[in-house]
Amino acid sequence: MTKAKWNVDTAHSTVEFSVRHMMISNVKGTFNEFQGTIEADPQDLTDASIDFTIDASSIDTRKSDRDNHLRSADFFDVENYPNLSFKATTIKKTSDDTYDITGDFTIKDTTKPVTFNVTFEGIAKDPMSGDEAAGFSGNTKINRKDFGLTWNAALETGGVVVSDEVKIHLEIQLRK
Template sequence: MAREKFNVDTVHSEIGFSVKHMMISKAKGHFNDFDAVIEVDPENLEDSNVEATIDVSSIDTKNNDRDDHLRSGDFFDVENHPKATFVANDVKKKSDNNYDVTGDLTLKGTTKPVTFDVVFEGQSKDPMSGNIAAGFSGSTKINRKDFGLTWNAALETGGVLVGEEVTINFEIEAQKAE
């Protein structure tokens, strides 16, 4: 079977992250504006193409001051690097609905290989549109310093304000293109 194109339904999708905060909890956030081109062969998901783009300025951590700091040169530097991208270049089946999706992640002008642990949640006919919808969820962990996101502050009690390891996660619902 040939690849079929799916468009992300952003109303039913999310790209988020979490990072250790003050060495004792996790700060979480998500991006409000993103898109992806997903081309899959339903009979062979290993034959897939995924290209995602995130508008980094759409970051939302439920705190405007923190969001503004994350947009600044201390972190994402959205003035010079407004987009983050992920382009898959290898999909390997691990089990029934579980895949390793490896590709190039670009943040703040730095590109590094990253592997997402992805679950194909299945597909169903959307009763509202009559179209076929597919669901995918996944996550990975990166070291933010590898992408030039190095700002931090020492804590009086020892340790640092922001952890180095960032978990990126997503829940994607996509509609088959007509």
């Protein structure tokens, strides 16, 4: 297959995260608005160009008070920093269908290198549209404090309300 431009099919993709809450459970959420382009042969990402943007205000944890707090200056400060972004800088093939994709991840005004472990899930032709689609899944962990997301509160039993580690999971379908 040759290198081509692919767009993220947001109707068939998810950007999810989870974080420990009160040291006893995980709270999960999604970002509902995002876009991305990849110029690549999906069966060999080693020389791909990958750009991804997330609308920070589209955060959804199924609790409006929490979502509004996450949009505030305590966390994402969406009025001043409306987007999160990722641009790949290095892609290493780790097995037939897996890659370590490292790139510049920007939250608020902080950019740090982050590596996603990505699996190529395959290519198929959509029977409805006739479009060629490619699927990928990916995971990473970040320390939210590295990106200026430092708000927290102590618990009277010890520990904190929100852990520093955030797990990010992607399910991405691309359309040529």
